[in-house]
Amino acid sequence: MLGVGALLRPKSIPTRRGTQAYECGEDPIGSAWVKFNIRFYVVAIIFIIFDVEVAAVLPVATQFKEAVLNGGAGLVFAELFLFIALLILGLIYCWVRGDLEWVKGVTLNAPKK
Amino acid sequence: MPANSALFAQSLTQWTQGTWFASVPIWVWALVSALLVIYMLALPFGGIATYVERKIAADIQDRIGPNRVGPLGIFQFAADAIKMISKEDYVPPGGDRFLFNIAPVLVVVGSCAGFVALPLAQYLVAGDINIGVFYIMAITTIIAPGILLGSWASENKWSLLGGLRSAAQIVSYEIPVALSILPVILISGSLQMGEIVKQQGWQSGHFWNVFHNPFTLIAFFILFVGGLAETNRIPFDLPEAESELVSGFNTEFSGMRFGLYALGEFVDVFVMCALVTTLFLGGWQLPFVELDKFMITLPSGLIALIQVGFFLGKTFVMVFVVMWLRWTLPRLRVDQLMGLCWKGMVPIALFNILGTAIWMWAFKGQSMLQVALGLFSGGGSSH
Amino acid sequence: MKWILLVAELLTVGSALIVAINPNILYSAVFLLFSFLGVAVMYLFAGADFLAGVQVVVYVGGVTILILFAIMLTQWLYRLKLKDIGSKFVVPGVVLALGLVPFLHRGLTELGKMVQAAPPEKMAEFAGSPKTALIGKALLTNYLLPFEAITILLLGALVGAVWLARPKA
Numbered sequence: 001m002l003g004v005g006a007l008l009r010p011k012s013i014p015t016r017r018g019t020q021a022y023e024c025g026e027d028p029i030g031s032a033w034v035k036f037n038i039r040f041y042v043v044a045i046i047f048i049i050f051d052v053e054v055a056a057v058l059p060v061a062t063q064f065k066e067a068v069l070n071g072g073a074g075l076v077f078a079e080l081f082l083f084i085a086l087l088i089l090g091l092i093y094c095w096v097r098g099d100l101e102w103v104k105g106v107t108l109n110a111p112k113k
Numbered sequence: 114m115p116a117n118s119a120l121f122a123q124s125l126t127q128w129t130q131g132t133w134f135a136s137v138p139i140w141v142w143a144l145v146s147a148l149l150v151i152y153m154l155a156l157p158f159g160g161i162a163t164y165v166e167r168k169i170a171a172d173i174q175d176r177i178g179p180n181r182v183g184p185l186g187i188f189q190f191a192a193d194a195i196k197m198i199s200k201e202d203y204v205p206p207g208g209d210r211f212l213f214n215i216a217p218v219l220v221v222v223g224s225c226a227g228f229v230a231l232p233l234a235q236y237l238v239a240g241d242i243n244i245g246v247f248y249i250m251a252i253t254t255i256i257a258p259g260i261l262l263g264s265w266a267s268e269n270k271w272s273l274l275g276g277l278r279s280a281a282q283i284v285s286y287e288i289p290v291a292l293s294i295l296p297v298i299l300i301s302g303s304l305q306m307g308e309i310v311k312q313q314g315w316q317s318g319h320f321w322n323v324f325h326n327p328f329t330l331i332a333f334f335i336l337f338v339g340g341l342a343e344t345n346r347i348p349f350d351l352p353e354a355e356s357e358l359v360s361g362f363n364t365e366f367s368g369m370r371f372g373l374y375a376l377g378e379f380v381d382v383f384v385m386c387a388l389v390t391t392l393f394l395g396g397w398q399l400p401f402v403e404l405d406k407f408m409i410t411l412p413s414g415l416i417a418l419i420q421v422g423f424f425l426g427k428t429f430v431m432v433f434v435v436m437w438l439r440w441t442l443p444r445l446r447v448d449q450l451m452g453l454c455w456k457g458m459v460p461i462a463l464f465n466i467l468g469t470a471i472w473m474w475a476f477k478g479q480s481m482l483q484v485a486l487g488l489f490s491g492g493g494s495s496h
Numbered sequence: 497m498k499w500i501l502l503v504a505e506l507l508t509v510g511s512a513l514i515v516a517i518n519p520n521i522l523y524s525a526v527f528l529l530f531s532f533l534g535v536a537v538m539y540l541f542a543g544a545d546f547l548a549g550v551q552v553v554v555y556v557g558g559v560t561i562l563i564l565f566a567i568m569l570t571q572w573l574y575r576l577k578l579k580d581i582g583s584k585f586v587v588p589g590v591v592l593a594l595g596l597v598p599f600l601h602r603g604l605t606e607l608g609k610m611v612q613a614a615p616p617e618k619m620a621e622f623a624g625s626p627k628t629a630l631i632g633k634a635l636l637t638n639y640l641l642p643f644e645a646i647t648i649l650l651l652g653a654l655v656g657a658v659w660l661a662r663p664k665a
Contacts, residue, residue: 038661040281040565043451045657047284048558049650050459054291055550056646057466058247058304059632061295064470065302067636073474076636079643080470086647088463090654091455099658100455101448212526244628247549254557258529261564265522277568284561304628 042099053087155228158383159376160190166379166436173440197372212266217370219259220377226252227384232306234397234420245306246294249388250287253343256381257283263374278447279345285454286342286349292462293336296329296469297322297392310396321395325480328468333393335462337431340385342454344378347439351447386431390424394431397424501541505600508534509593517586522567529560541604546628 060080067076094100164179167189171178179189227249230242242248257280264276300322301309313321323333342349390396397420445453476484511531515524532555539548635643 037277037569040277040569041562042658042661043281043285044558044562044565045661046455046654047288048554048562049654049657050288051291051554051558053647053650054288054295055553056635056643057295058298059546059628060635060643061298061632062302062304062628063632063636064299064473068473068477077470077474079636079640081467082644083647084463084467086651088460090651091459091463093655094658095456097658097662099662100452209522212522215526242545244545244549247546247553247628251549251552251557254553257557258526258560258564261561261568262526265564265568273568277565280561280565284557287557 046094046100049090050087053083057083155225155380155383156376159379160194162379162383162432163193163375164190166439169433169436170440173437194372197369209266209268212262213370216259216263216266217373217377219262220256221373221380223253223255223259224377224381224384226255228380230306231384231387232310232391232396233424234417242305244304246298246304246309246388246392249306249384250291250294253381253384254283254287256377259377278351282345282349282351282447282450282454283343285451286339286458289335289454289458289462290339290343292459292466293332293339294392295462295466296332299466299469299473300325300329306391306396310391310398313395313398320480320482321393321398323393324482326469326472326476327481328465328472329393331461332465332469333389335458335465336393337389337434339458340382340389341435341438342450344381344385346378346382346435348442348445349450350439351444351450382432382435383428386435387424387428389431390427394427396427397421399423501538501604502597502601504534504537504541505597505604507531508538509597509600513590513593516589522564525560525563525567528563529556532556532560538600538604542607546631 057080060076060083064073064076064080067073168178182188182192230245230248232245260283261276261280264272264279267273297309298304301312303309309322322329324330341347399419479487508531511527511534514527515531518524518527532551536548536551536556539545539551
């Protein structure tokens with residue numbers, strides 16, 4: 001609830017408008033567009049996957065301490081391990097297939113599909 | 114309601130019983146306390162941090178730094194703020210005015226809202242939210258779209274590139290940060306910030322979380338480095354200050370909008386350092402002191418003050434290290450940066466989680482110290 | 497306290513309207529962000545604090561960035577002036593969307609009333625305990641299979657996404 005208060009905080013930018021001189025900045029050569037780089041998109045997708053993973057592990061992690069103290073920790077650990085292992089597998093897959101390379105062309109295995 | 118806020122609310126209602134304050138609903142108090150924390154703590158910190166940073170930079174570079182405005186140049190930040198406010202309201206022609214305006218707001222709201230959940234002392238939390246740690250993690254992700262939109266609205270392809278890289282960087286380093294928070298959650302069993310700090314007391318020989326087991330030690334460093342990257346600080350400030358990008362995503366921002374960006378960045382640095390302090394360095398816990406004994410003897414106001422002092426002290430040490438690193442380390446190239454994240458920190462962080470889980474399982478949740486003591490004393494260590 | 501909920505609902509529905517109607521696709525994406533935030537606040541009012549956090553982390557932090565990347569990196573996408581083909585549906589759409597708000601409001605506040613009408617010991621247990629712990633317990637016992645299935649789903653999504661993004665040799 002308190003976060004809402006922070007979110008609704010009014011934006012206070014008191015600016016004093018001086019003479020609005022027309023300013024000619026550096027002249028951009030060509031249009032202001034960036035060539036399409038898919039690596040940004042790939043990074044964002046991988047982020048979402050791992051983020052959802054963290055969000056799913058969080059509630060389980062809060063129960064781990066109790067499980068350790070009251071027994072049954074092995075089971076919880078096995079479940080956690082399975083979850084994280086599968087995602088490590090996914091990361092390894094991406095890594096080996098060269099999807100994590102930022103600069104394309106330095107890929108180790110050129111993907112063949 | 115979580116314990117801390119309930120106590121605070123109770124004491125408030127008792128205190129305001131006879132006055133007209135009593136009729137004010139509790140949510141107003143909540144709002145007021147949140148706003149107070151933001152305006153009295155976050156924003157001044159942001160301002161003073163600029164001054165401190167320049168002084169530290171000067172010291173490391175063997176010069177003096179700001180020393181004209183006020184004694185030792187202390188009021189430099191006020192002078193800077195006044196200068197920024199009075200600057201011309203410039204929006205790049207062809208730029209998107211609406212986005213140009215809201216982008217810095219998103220950044221500042223995202224970082225200031227994180228302040229609300231920080232545990233300053235045992236009973237001094239503006240909002241001890243049930244999902245405390247997660248809330249901070251969540252609310253600081255609002256910064257990334259802010260930077261991205263601002264860079265787009267600048268209608269400047271270097272800004273755009275800087276903003277894109279910055280967003281990609283922030284988003285990538287969210288993962289090691291989130292994964293490093295997990296070992297602490299495993300140990301503490303709760304997402305509430307107050308709870309996490311309370312469990313790092315000395316009463317059971319379980320000291321600060323960073324010394325709990327070797328994996329949390331590594332997680333501490335990963336969280337710290339990840340926090341550096343999240344806030345675009347050196348050695349990860351490629352989107353900001355690279356020579357090929359002019360000033361990166363905030364090239365076209367001037368005056369108060371730039372001020373808001375810079376403020377948001379410093380406040381974010383503070384929130385990240387405070388997060389590290391809370392999760393790993395014991396928050397407001399005094400080292401080697403059993404808090405329960407002291408609670409009875411000293412007046413609670415004094416205790417709160419001491420605890421706040423310790424919390425701020427530890428956080429400021431971390432902030433100092435952040436600033437120190439800025440003038441010490443070179444900048445990482447963008448592919449090194451991404452490689453470090455996905456190929457270095459994420460695997461290490463994942464193994465930290467598993468390692469902590471194994472440790473807890475094997476040693477029944479005891480810290481290294483407790484295990485060592487247990488071995489030496491031959492009996493069971495207290496828990 | 498109720499008016500905050502109303503504000504959040506109006507924000508969500510209003511932003512969603514702008515997402516649908518606005519010809520500028522970037523503005524649509526930005527208002528989608530506000531819509532997500534509004535949904536997160538509504539989750540808070542329904543008592544699902546953990547879910548609100550997940551909403552912000554995954555949607556605001558992830559999906560919004562994804563959409564913004566897609567828009568900003570595709571030149572022709574930005575120049576597209578989205579002319580709504582069914583422009584005659586705008587007014588009924590607005591009316592329908594605004595008519596949704598009272599239902600939402602009623603639903604969420606009824607949920608709150610139901611919680612308060614429950615027997616005191618159950619309510620105390622429900623209100624006091626962190627929902628995250630409850631979710632965690634449930635995920636470990638009753639819903640273990642869905643929990644592990646989530647990871648397989650995520651793995652599939654990961655592999656699929658990077659496969660699609662691969663340069664075709």
